[in-house]
Amino acid sequence: MEGKVVFLDDDEHILRAIRRLFADTGLDVTVLDDPWAALDLVAGGGVAVVVSDNRMPAMEGTEFLARVRSMSPDTVRIMLTGYADLATAMDAINRCGVYKFIEKPWRNAELVGVVKESLERHRIVTVMRDSDEPALLSLASAIELKDPYTKGHCDSVAGYAVAVGKAIGMPENEVRQMKYGCWLHDCGKIGVPEAILNKPGPLTEEEFEIVRKHPEWGAELARQARLSEIVVNVIACHHERFDGTGYPRGLKAGAIPIHARIACIADVFDALTSDRSYRARHSHVEAVGMLYSMKGSFFDPELAEVFLTLVAEEVAGEKTAGDQDGE
Numbered sequence: 001m002e003g004k005v006v007f008l009d010d011d012e013h014i015l016r017a018i019r020r021l022f023a024d025t026g027l028d029v030t031v032l033d034d035p036w037a038a039l040d041l042v043a044g045g046g047v048a049v050v051v052s053d054n055r056m057p058a059m060e061g062t063e064f065l066a067r068v069r070s071m072s073p074d075t076v077r078i079m080l081t082g083y084a085d086l087a088t089a090m091d092a093i094n095r096c097g098v099y100k101f102i103e104k105p106w107r108n109a110e111l112v113g114v115v116k117e118s119l120e121r122h123r124i125v126t127v128m129r130d131s132d133e134p135a136l137l138s139l140a141s142a143i144e145l146k147d148p149y150t151k152g153h154c155d156s157v158a159g160y161a162v163a164v165g166k167a168i169g170m171p172e173n174e175v176r177q178m179k180y181g182c183w184l185h186d187c188g189k190i191g192v193p194e195a196i197l198n199k200p201g202p203l204t205e206e207e208f209e210i211v212r213k214h215p216e217w218g219a220e221l222a223r224q225a226r227l228s229e230i231v232v233n234v235i236a237c238h239h240e241r242f243d244g245t246g247y248p249r250g251l252k253a254g255a256i257p258i259h260a261r262i263a264c265i266a267d268v269f270d271a272l273t274s275d276r277s278y279r280a281r282h283s284h285v286e287a288v289g290m291l292y293s294m295k296g297s298f299f300d301p302e303l304a305e306v307f308l309t310l311v312a313e314e315v316a317g318e319k320t321a322g323d324q325d326g327e
Contacts, residue, residue: 002048002119002123003028003046003047003048003049003119003122003123004028004029004030004041004046004047004048004049005022005027005028005029005030005047005048005049005050005051005115005119006029006030006031006032006038006041006042006047006049006050006051007029007030007031007032007050007051007052007080008031008032008033008035008038008050008051008052008053008056008061008064009031009033009052009053009056009080010033010053010056010057010058011033011053012033014053014104015031015032015033018031019031021108021111021112022112022115025112027115027116027119034058035052035056035058035059035064036058036059038050038052038064039064039067039068039071042068042071042072042075043071043072045072047072047075048074048075048076048118048119048122048123049075049076049077049078049115049118049119049122050065050068050075050076050077050078051078051079051080051102051115052064052065052077052078052079052080053079053080053081054079054081055081061079061081062079062095062096065077065079065096065097065098066095066096068096069095069096069097073097073224074122074125074126074224075122076099076118076119076121076122077096077097077098077099078098078099078100078101078102078114078115078118079096079098079100079101079102080102080103080104080106080111081101081102081103081104082103082104082105099118099121100114100118102114117190117191120190121190121191121221124139124143124187124190124221124225125221125224125225126225127139128184128187128221128222128225128227129225129226129227133180136180136183136184137154137155137183139183139184139187140154140155140183140184140186140187141154141155143184143186143187143189143190144186153186153270153271153274154182154183154184154185154186155183156266156270156274157182157185157263157266157267157270158178158179158182158183158266159266160265160266160269160270160307160310160311161178161179161182161259161262161263161266162175162178162179162182163310164262164265164266164303164306164307164310165178165259165262167306167309167310168303168306174230174259177228177230177231177259178230178234178259178262178263180227180228180230180231181230181231181232181233181234181235181259181260181263182234182263182266182267184218184222184227184231184234184235185215185218185234185235185238185263185267186214186218187218187221187222187235188213188214188215188216188217188218188219188220188221188235189214189218190217191213191214191217192210192211192213192214193210196210196211197211212239212247212248213248215235215236215237215238215239215247215248216236216248218235218236219232219235219236221235222235230257230259233257233259233260234257234259234260234263236248236260237249237251237256237257237260237264238260238263238264238267239264240256240260240261240264241264241297241298241299242256242261242296242297242298242299242300242301243296243297243298245297246264246298253300256300258300258303261299261300261303262303262307264298264299265291265299265300265303265304265307266307268291268294268298268299269287269291269307269311272286272287272290272291273287284311288308288311288312291304291307291308292304292308
């Protein structure tokens with residue numbers, strides 16, 4: 001993974017343990033006991049992640065992380081502390097934009113995992129902000145690697161959504177931004193453990209609560225990358241339901257942005273017609289019937305009708321082509 005990782009702590013025993021833990025990971029890790037040296041390193045650029053203790057004599061961790069946030073907003077900030085009281089936590093969140101808290105003594109696998117996840121988060125934001133269409137699609141494909149059952153899902157969802165957008169006369173730029181949102185709609189899943197994404201059976205309530213956070217996590221990434229409001233809305237709201245029973249905010253009907261209402265239909269249809277770890281795919285005919293039953297509850301009924309008309313035409317075209325091939 002690209003990008004430097006900086007650990008800051010005033011305890012030499014902690015720094016030695018960090019050096020040993022990350023020695024064989026292949027990551028570019030620097031450990032420091034001087035906050036001013038760490039800030040100089042951040043100012044020089046290329047630091048993707050900083051992990052800081054809080055109670056240090058030269059500078060409080062919250063002050064250090066606030067300075068990092070000011071000089072390098074994209075650097076992912078983590079607090080590693082044995083004193084995670086509520087006041088410190090609120091200060092770290094509000095003033096420093098801390099991404100994760102890890103308590104001492106840490107679990108080695110957890111700490112390495114959080115650092116790798118943070119490096120991936122930094123990479124995603126950088127690609128979102130700086131890249132062109134092929135790179136964005138490549139990023140979406142890379143995110144899908146966490147769940148092999150969703151390979152090609154983001155591009156399929158985008159294709160369906162674009163077709164609906166064009167059918168209702170949506171302006172070209174809005175259609176394009178909706179496409180980007182569909183490509184990236186599951187980017188928040190980088191924060192969901194693969195064991196949950198690939199679980200062969202039903203999720204527990206606790207596991208599902210973690211999955212339910214991915215739209216907000218993804219929207220936060222898109223905002224950090226300064227992507228358009230349409231892209232953010234598609235990522236944030238693609239699991240909202242027309243009757244208000246969706247997540248994460250329980251938005252209802254017209255309160256759900258139209259681009260997200262379209263993405264929701266496309267997302268569900270492609271999921272139904274694709275294999276998943278917990279079930280085989282449904283046929284297009286079965287999926288169409290299921291979508292009809294969800295009009296007005298899960299889906300905007302007018303947009304669902306447009307979508308179903310397009311799908312019916314697609315299925316009819318495939319059937320005609322198949323009949324001709326068989327002649």
